[in-house]
Amino acid sequence: MNGPALHEPSAPASWRVALPHTAAAVPVARALVRSALADIQHAADSDTAELLTAELVANAVEHTKGDAPIELVVELLPTGCRVEVHDPDPAPPGNLTVPEPSVEPDPWQEHGRGLLLIRTLSSSCGHRATESGKAVWFRLPVVPSQRKPS
Template structure:
């Protein structure tokens, strides 16, 4: 995370290393961002979080929990998924020739979604494995509806 971006709130939650982690993570991110009226798009955050958690469950071995880290920033939000495998994920760099998923394959679109819908994404090694992350920008504030004036009968 950029050092000059202040964090306004942060959560760190251990999830089971099983497919049950995906709906749990979706519910947690939805609740976290909705309940505090976060500036980021909760629908996109929910989708991308589910992709990161599903990848961690599918591509890492063992029973060690997966960790979900959500940080609300003044500029939006950042979500990280930590696992115990230090191997980097697939290619999180921007798309280019030969990097698009095969349309006939069942898998391979998760990282494309993350690259396309996030403002930034990547991975880093940690003391116990790796963290894969994405950031979403703050959504523009919605204008308040115009005040309604009561009509008076004359």
């Protein structure tokens, strides 16, 4: 008799959604990420993925001009997830991967901590040029499932 079957990691799944260039895009993006991660057994931390996605989408809405839609891309990989936000502005996103020297976010200000959160909580992050602007991304690793007491 053979032992228990080992489950091979499933093929990557991905979603690509155009979002309005308004603040209304943030809760829609969070809901999509939550739904995507709920569909797989071993996923990245959903709360962290939602938070970082909200930061990327809010930055794209706030810091790019015009009303062209932004695009959310969510990829589920055997090693975790990758989230990208595409916007029409080719300018890189400030200090995403390298913090500005001696610049600390003001704890009393509502803004200024988004890129710090992304840098700190993701396993990796960055940006790349696209044909229509740029994509800003982060990755999160799979969170091991918790053992339940017998």
